[in-house]
Amino acid sequence: MQKSYTPTSARNKLYGLLKQVAEEHKPVVIQQKDETLDTVIVPKDDWDAIQETLYLSETGTLAKVAEREKDDMAAMNVDDIDWDQL
Structure with a gap:
């Protein structure tokens, strides 16, 4: 529960x-x-993670990633993923 x-x-x-806030996240x-x-005060690391998640969602x-998680992971070779095209 967040404090007010x-x-x-x-x-x-x-x-x-x-x-x-910084210690307890x-x-x-x-x-x-x-x-x-x-206003909400959050740690910078948490804010950066939120921003990254929003960016990944928007793009x-x-x-x-969710679609690929449904695939057979055993058959997937991580080296075959074109990370620049994600």
């Missing part, structure tokens, strides 16, 4: 929150009165 803080409480605990939500302004690469 008000902007004031987050500001008062900012260094500790940043360290906690659990997001922290900063909730504001206008929920359209809510169709994830669908190709």
Whole structure:
């Protein structure tokens, strides 16, 4: 479960929150009165992974990987995969 803080409480605990998020890999939500302004703090490594997943999804690469996973993996030689064409 993700923890939520008000902007004031987050500001008062900012260094500790940043360290906690980085170490535990659990997001922290900063909730504001206008929920359209809510913000999430995530570790950079996690953010990079999210961005990579979105990119792979947008380019169709994830669908190709899922399709190939359905194939008989025993017959597939990893050296035969043209990774630049995925």
